[in-house]
Every structure is written in structure tokens, then in C-alpha cells.
Amino acid sequence: MSQPQPAALAPAPSVVVRAGTTAGAAVREAGLPGKGPDAIVVVRDPDGRLRDLSWSPDSDVTVEAVAADTEDGRSVIRHSCAHVLAQAVQQQFPEAKLGIGPPVRDGFYYDFDVERPFTPEDLQALEKRMKQIIKGAQRFSRRVVESVDAAKQELAAEPYKLELVDIKSDVDTSEVMEVGGGELTVYDNLDPRSGDQVWGDLCRGPHVPTTKHIPAFKLTRVAAAYWRGNEKNPQLQRIYGTAWESQEALDAHLEKIAEAERRDHRRLGAELDLFSFPDEIGSGLAVFHPKGGIIRQELEDYSRRRHVEAGYEFVYSPHITKGALFETSKHLEWYKDGMFPGMHLDAELNVDGTVRKPGQDYYLKPMNCPFHNLIYRSRGRSYRELPLRLFEFGSVYRYEKSGVVHGLTRVRGMTQDDAHIYVTREQLLPEIRSLLAFVLDLLRDYGLDDFYLELSTRNDEKYVGTDEQWAEATAILREAAESSGLELVLDPGGAAFYAPKISVQAKDALGRTWQMSTIQIDFQLPDLFNLEYTASDGSRQQPYMIHRALFGSIERFFGVLTEHYAGAFPAWLSPVQAVGIPIAEDHVEHLQQIAKSLRAKGIRVDVDTSDDRMQKKIRNHTLQKVPFLLVAGAKDVEAGSVSFRFRDGSQVNGIPVDRAVDAIHHWIQRRENTSPTAETFTLD
Template sequence: MPAELTLTIEGTSSVAAPGTTGTEAFDGRRNVVAMRVNGELVDLAHALRDGDVVEPVTIESADGLGILRHSAAHVVAQALQSIIPDAKLGIGPPIEDGFYYDFAVPEALTPDDLKKIEKKAKEIVKRGQKFVRREVTDDEARAELADEPFKLELIADKGGASDDDGSSVEVGSGGLTMYDNVDPKSGETVWKDLCRGPHLPSTKLIGNGFAVTRSSAAYWRGDQANESLQRVYGTAWPTKDELVAYRERLAEAERRDHRKLGAELDLFSFPDELGSGLPVFHPNGGIVRTEMEDYSRRRHIEAGYSFVNTPHITKKQLFETSKHLEWYADGMFPPMHVDEEKNADGSIKKPGQDYYLKPMNCPMHNLIYRARGRSYRELPLRLFEFGSVYRYEKSGVVHGLTRARGFTQDDAHIYTTREGMRDELARLLTFVLDLLRDYGIDDFYLELSTRDPEKSVGDDETWEAATRTLEEVAVESGLELVPDPGGAAFYGPKISVQAKDAIGRTWQLSTIQLDFFEPELFELDYTASDGSHQRPVMIHRALFGSIERFFAVLLEHYAGAFPVWLAPVQVVGVPVAGDFAPYLHDVAAKLRARGVRVEVDDSDDRMQKKIRTHTKRKIPYLLIAGGEDQDAGAVSFRYRDGHQDNGIPVDEAVDRIVAAIDAKEQV
């Protein structure tokens, strides 16, 4: 140990005493809860060495929030075991906006149980227990956790820990560590857990910005073949005000839930008779969907796309060629065995064939490309389809329109030369972003998904070239680019457009994937200018992701109040009294002649009730008319926010509405 330590903290070199910890190095900075030492995230209690480069981690940072939430998960686990001593510990990772912890418990948890757990957790927080890290051998860990069967499995499987099931927060590929919760007065360990850390120095830093939120059933390590557990969810924030703001965001998100709005506005439903994840669109929803699709079609025609159509099912051989059966079989519905013939004795006379519902359109588009010879003069060839696909999503992840089993992709596959690939990608990204903006989504960043060597085909050199090209195009767009290591499809890297909605939530929308391997698998080629045969590069692109999912995103973004061009009913005429209904029917006829979707409410309800009814329907324009309006050849506008423009001449009113539709205004 040197007589003194030279450390680099926030770019400044300083001298410290031997054995200095992060707690001492950042003394007085109460918002610093951990640190990065030479790039590695560690506890403040970590002893520093000569030459270390040290960065503070504040509780408000992304890393700090993760540590806060992971620490809160441990406190909740301690609280639950103090109330239910027989509970067995599963895994407790931080997640977006919160945390969860899985337990094996004798009975399903009730809301009263959750209240007790939260109360006990708050008591633990106030005691200010210290999180103390210590290294243990495998045998020591087994001895200390002999009554925790799930922990013993993790110890045995420490090289196979995964981010997917949360086990990576407990064990990695190296040595094991235990975290003790130590009482500050007695110095005794009152609870412990297998964990990689890091954690807060003290439970007191969790403060009063945390809550236990709900519970659900879960399977050990996410596998339905494993034991069923109870999952306790919670959230944690640096301050109570941030917790309150988070709850307000949740309440607003609940008000905007597309499933709730879909029922209220009579847009779509999920009949039990059809099965999980298979929606039907009602007339109102059908209008919105048709407008979305028709506008997209017009823009694609302008951009030089050719429209194609493909069937919903195909022989097994197609997905063997494309390698989807090798890499994607778990996401496909089971095959249908057809055309088999049997003899009278039951023996096979004619073997049948397996057919699959298609989970994606790209293999069929490859067949269209391959149907005849292609010349370099035809490239880039842009094939586009609103193609219905079917994916066997697990029942636990099916969620309204955003995660369905049957949906329609606005799917394009572009075949281009290697020389033209980069320009086509840049053109495509611009097209995608411009079209999303037309639907009112305009707050974006990009995510670059790169190769997982264990779940991909092809050679390193080709992958590196494809990834580099996508990265260059993304950077040139000027948007923020976030890495997604290992998130690519098996055939190539991708850029995904991440968009924020009106309440700040992020949705993955468009994807652009570069593919050098499907053309090889399908033996696609084109005749180059020198007469040689060359392989095209294939670009996969789904602009909305799926029509259903984008419909849900727009519905929640606008809280059901679609812009006037998308609204199922754009105008409702409301007569002050029944005598003025014929006048409004004449106004409605003029609007219909200009392509406006309009109704006249000539029911027996009072005018104020009609206004309330159609305000709840989120109609963009109510046109009200009484005696003065009729005499003046005018109407009064009532907008969704409640304000009115009175005495507008009918022709001006019609022009105003048509102009708002053409401009895609939100009114």
C-alpha cells in the first residue's frame, strides 16, 4: 500500500490517505450514493487504490435510480419475510420506474398484505440499516442460504445468469457476494441476501419516495414450466414529490389507456370467442384505421413503392429456407397438417404437408422478387404491403392492441445495390420520420440494435459493415442515438425509432433492418451494368410497427381526441330546438359534399345533454344553430375545449373545417 493515494475524481487529481473509501472521498455530498471506479459501478464503501479514476453516481442519475430501486427491493423482501417467515426468496431486480421481488408464499398476496408489507418496509427505512457487502465462496453461500431453494439454484447456475429473467442482479460469472442489512445500533445483521450490488449506504436514503404498488403471479425465472410465485411490485424515487408526480402520470396513463378508450368510443373489442390477442375493429375504429392506411398509401406511392399482396399461410418449406423455423419457431403458431390421405387400414396413402400462419411477410416478398430476373435498373425495388401476420405471444404478455397475436404490419422490403444502400437508408429514415410527424408524433430518438453472436447468422465482417452503415446514417439524422447491444434480429442490425407521446412515455415505432443474409438464403440476384450477377441488399422496414399498435399509440397520445382528419365523426350538428334540425341537415349536406364526416343530432334530448354527449365522444366540431343563426345563414362553432365562435357564415364554416382537415390540425 502506498503512503498516499493519487486519485482522479471528476477529472481532477487529488491525494488521499491509504484505505480511503468512496464515503470519505465524497464526504459532504449527500446525493452521491455510489461511484464508478475505472468504469465499474461499486458501493461507496469500496476501498480505493492508487491511480483509480473515480466518478460520483448521484441518486438522481440513471445509475443512482437503479441502485435506489434495487435497495428498496431488498427492504421490501426483508419486510415480507418478517411478516411471512415461510416465504422463500426469488429474484428482485430494478426495472423501469420501479422494482419487483418474487417470492414463494403459502397463499396469494392480498391488498391487505401489501399494506402490511409497505408499513413494515417504511419502518426498516427509518431505522437506517446499513447495506454491507461481503464476498463469499460458493460453499459459504450454500450454507448461509440452505433454506432458500431458489438462491441455491442461482448459486449452482451462476455462469448462466441473465438480464432477461433478472438473475444477473444476484450472480454473475465471477465470485459471489452477499449483502447484509446491519442494524446501526447493535451492529447485528438482521437480514441478508445474495446480490451483486451495489446498494445505497443506508436504508434511510430510500426516504419517503417509495411505495409498494401491486402484486401478481409470476413463474420462477419467467418459465411457465417452473414453479408459480408471487411478484411484489414497487416504485422508488429520490423525493416524495417525485413519487406523487409519478402517481399522477400513472393516473393520466390509466385515463388514456387505449383499451378503456376503445370501449368508451366504440372503436374496437376483443371477443372471447375469437381468442386472446385477436381484436376486431368496429365502424368508428374502422374509419380511423382506414384514414391512417389511406394516407400512408398515398405517401408510399409518392415515394416510389410498389404494392403487393401475399397469403396468410404457407408451406413449412418457406420458413425453413428463411431460417425462421430455426430462429423464430417459439413465436409461431403450431403448424396445420393438411392433405394427408389414409388407406382403409389407417396406413398413410399420401403424406400430408405442414402449413404455418405467417409471422412476417419478408419471405413471401423474397419470392416476388425472385419470380423473374432483375436488372440493376430496377433497383432500388421497394415492395410494400399491409400484411396480416400472426405470432404466438405468451398469454401473460398479450396487452390490448400493443401486444396482439394477430395484427397488420405496414411492411416494406427494399432491394438495393451495396453501392446504393447508404443513400437508400438515409432517404428511408427521412421518409419514416416525416410520415410519423404527419400523424402528430414528433419527439424522437433512435436506437441501434447490434448483433447477438449466439442468436444470429452470417459472418462478423458483414455484420460490422452493416452496423457501421446504419450507425453513420443514424448519426447524420441529427437525432440522439442510443445503443441496444445484442438486440438485433438474427439476420441483421436495425435502427428503431423511439417516440415520446404527450405524457412523456416512450414507444418503439418504426424499425429499419439491414439484411445481407436473406438474399443469400433465397438466392436473389440482379444483373449488374457489367453483365455480372450480384446479390442485392435487403432492407426490412415497418413504419408503424403494426397498424394496431400505432392505433393504440395515437389513441393514448391524443387521449381519444383524434386530430380532426382522423376523427371517426368530425362534425355533429346540434339544433337549439327541433325546428332548426332541417337547417342543420342542409349544412351537413354541404359538408358531406366536401368529404366531411358529419351527423345531425335531431333526437328528443335537450340541447345541453346533446352537447355533453358529443363532448364525451370527443367530436372535434359541434355546429349549433338556432333562430338567429338560421336567419343569418350562419352557425356557431363549439370546440372540444368548450370555447365557441358564434355567427359564422355557413360557407366560411365549411371552408374552415375542410382547411383544418387538409392541414391535419388538432382542434
């Protein structure tokens, strides 16, 4: 079933800017809004460059008007707000030195060199000062600096800006935004009455016309950051913030952040007793508790079943190997920084301590693919065996830096649902199309159904193979992706060193995007491992190899689903699917008989026989996200029935026990991904 495509955005209005006039004048003459969420804040020239409304072309030109409530419009608002923040900081802390302040996804930041870290009280004071600056309607005015020497003279008190002047041709986006590529420009904040400069910053721009065009903002947090991302450089203080085209948009964003915090899988993992990260084990290494183990087992078991149906064969490989294997695969050449250090083993010494037999390095595996190639190569292969689909839940280990380790979504030890498929050239395109359909259908089975595809192409500074191989692989992946009907987004230079890839980008319940499944064509490893098959004409041919991870890793997928469902997993995944709650002790036996019937159908069920009152029991198990609460009192015992209480607080009373048991069983068997309610739960 094809997925609905996003609604097309209305085309941006075009206006003609006459020579010698300004873009702002043309926008006003066209009657376009100057206030409100859809106010025009900048224009886009025919070359695609964003220009200030004060821009005046040398000849007549048609431009696109860019509104505040577009991505480009918000980006300009946010960068302008970063300037206001920097102005406020230097007014509040006169000795502060400026780093950079680019817009980022949903917000902005600015780096400062200050004597002490910023406090929450500092942020409150800075917000107050920023509101005063915005209310003052200062005008953003672009000024070209005549020369590098002139810029250095003007910025003599700003050491970090001086460094940017010296690297003005650097291609890094955030730094170019500061220095303007080949042209040095400063944006002055001018007093609206006197026209005097109040503050200024080296910057490419563009900016909103005045500070009053920053309708709503919020400073969110402070973090330490190394200058230009290099740990050898000074550590600065980074203030993060967000800015939007209206207070309503800001409020919606802040509520989304609050909801994301409520859904944080690390928090829910502790509250629901699913997993933990004991200090004794190490950073990025998770243990799953019994309840988390049930969810993980259900995820894996259903995936195994679907893979068997799709013709995969299961294999297993060790966690550790001699380094020679990763020398053959080139991982030690291209990926060593992402691997745990080698362990030197097997050396044998003489009595006098001299080496009788030299040892060798062993490594924890970061990838499963070299092992699968050895399985393929273990005997001769015929074209009749292809496609050969090898699948493994294989544990791998990657040395992620401590600063990027994050709960289950960025770990050092993970289990990949890894498949490697060996095909002929003729089988390549249809197999990738089939693979893509398979992974999308399986992700939908787990409750994710809003996708787009990303095509990662070659990094020209880090790759192996020929131009022809990369072009062919990229073309095949593009054709398969386009035939899916999903939106396709390019990721230039984002491929691994050995192959281009398609990645499935899935949106969760909050609209956040997560990279899920990946599909890669690999021309390199079959050659490096001398993989062959006997073709129908008796010749020896090299197979094509496809890498495919569906979840990416079980750990990461577990974390994503936890946040997607806010811990309220579908009943088929819930560690406890039903709990019996007696109104009084006399009703316990009735519920235990119901529980026995449910267990006979494979349902995970408990009966709460604690001394807590009924309402507290209901609250406790609701907080534990149990999908079916079965409440029984004297009338239910007498009638042979039971009452349902659901996660949303709705209720269905007096259901005959047999119907209740069958209804729960059928709901779980259908793998419904929504939470049952009195309205949706059917008893037929």
C-alpha cells in the same frame, strides 16, 4: 428538418478518495449534499463500478459522485428499497422464502415463496412496516462471505438463495446482482444504535448508506412469477414497487401512471367503440368496429398516398403457404416457435384408407418477405429496375404466448405495412438514408416527432451469414443512422437471425418510448432465393435486399396513437369530425343544411336529433372526443351562422355558415394534429 437533441446532463462531480478513508468522507469533505433529491448516494470508481459510500480503496483514487436524482442513483435507491420490502415480508410472514429483488425500469420487485398469495391488505400492512424500517435509519453494511460452503451454511433456510450461490458465475443481470459475480457478498441491515444485524440478504450491491436515504416509495401490485422465469420451476409471488429521490418525484410518477391508465387503449377502445377482442375469435385477434375502421382506413390511405409519391409498387400475397417456402427462407429453422402450427392438407387416400398421394404442411405466414422474393423472381430483372420497392399491407400471424398478448400492442394477428426494396451495392447507403428520412417524415405527419434511433447488432448464438456480411451491413446502417442527426443507441445482440437493423424509437405524449419503424439489410434471403438482376455489363448479379416496416403493424400503431392522443384523435383521423347540436327542435333543419355542406366537402358529420337536453348532448359528444361541436339556436338560424364548441370547452359564437364550413374543411385538409380550440382555430 433536424430534430432537437436532448439537453446534455451536467457532468458528475469528481472527488478524490484517499487510501484508508471512505468515499463518504471524501464526499462530505467536498461539501457535496448528503440530503435531498441531489444527495450523493454512491460513487463510481475508475472502472465504472458503483461503490458504497463506506467503500475504502487501497490507494488514492478519483471517483464520480452519483446523486439520488440520476438514473444510477434511483436504481440504487430502488434496490435498497427492495431489501427493505424483503425484510418487512419476512417480519410479517416469517416462513416466506426469498427469491430475487432487482431494480427495474421506474421501480423494483421482489419474489417470495409464501403459503398464499398476497392481498391488497397485505400490501398496505407491508408499506406501513417498511416506513417503520426506513424511519429506523438502519445501516446497509457490506460483508464478504469467505467461501461457498460458508454461504450455504448461512443461507441454509433459503433454498432459492442456495441455488444462486451454485450459479454465482451466471451472466443474468438480476441473478448476478444477488450473488456478486465471482465474489459472494451479503448486505446486513444494522441497528444504528447497537450495530447488531437486524436482517441480511445475499447481494452484490451497492446500496444507499442507510434506509433513511429512501425518501419516497410505493408498493404498486402483486403478480405471479416463475422462479428464474422458467415455467418448470415453482411459482412465486412477486411484489412490485417504485421508489424515488423525493416525494415530489414519486407523486409525479404516480400521476403519470394514473394518466397512462386513463389513456389505456383497451379502455378507450371500448369507451369510443373502436375495436374489441371477442372470446369467440381467440386471444390476440382484434376486430375493428365502424369507428375504428374509419381511423384505420385514414391511416392506411394516407400511407398509401405517400408510398405512391415515393415510388413504391403495391403487391398482395395470401395468408397461407406450403411449408417449403418457409424452409427455403429458414423461418421454419429459426422462427418456428413464433409460428402457428402447420396444417396437414392435400393428402389423397385410397378406398382402403392407404395414402395414394401424401399431403403436406401449410402454415399461416408470419412474414411477408418470402412472398415478395417470389414476386421479384417471377421474371428476369434489369439493373434499370432498381431500386425496386415492393409494398404491401400484409396480414401475418405469430403465435405469441398468452402471457405476453396485450391489447393491440401485442397481438397474434396483425397487418404489417411491409416493404422490401431491392438495390445494387452502390444504391444501398443512399436508399437507406432516403428510407430513414421517409419514415421519420411520415411518423411526424401522424403526430409523433420525438425520436432516437437504435442499432441492433448480431446475436452471436443465432445468425446466418458471414462475419464480413454482418460487418458491412452494420457499418452501412450505422453510417445512415449517424447522418440523420438523431441520437443513436446500441442494442447488442438484438438483431434478427438474418440481418442487423435500425429501429426508430418514438416518444409519446407521456414520454414513453415505443419502437416504430425498422430498417434491415438482408444478405441472406437474396442468396437463399437465388435472386438476380442483369447488370449494365451483362453479368448476373445478386441484389441487396432491405426490409422496412413503417408502423410495425397497423394494430400496434393504432394502439400507440390512441394512447398518444388519449382517444382525442386529430380531426383528420376522427371517426366523427363534427356534430350539430340544436338548442331546440326548430333549429335542426338549419344544422342539417350545414351538415349537407360539410358532407359535400367530405367531412364526417352527424346531427344529434335525440331528445336529450343541449347540455347533455354537448357532454356526450365531448366524451366521444368529437373535435367540432356545432351549436345553433334562434339567433344563429336568423343570422345564417353557427357557434363552435371545442373539446377543451372553449367556444366561438356566431360564425357565418360559409366561413364555418370552409374553416373546418381547411383544418382537416391541412391534417392538423392538435385539437382545435377557440384560440387556435382560424377562420381566415
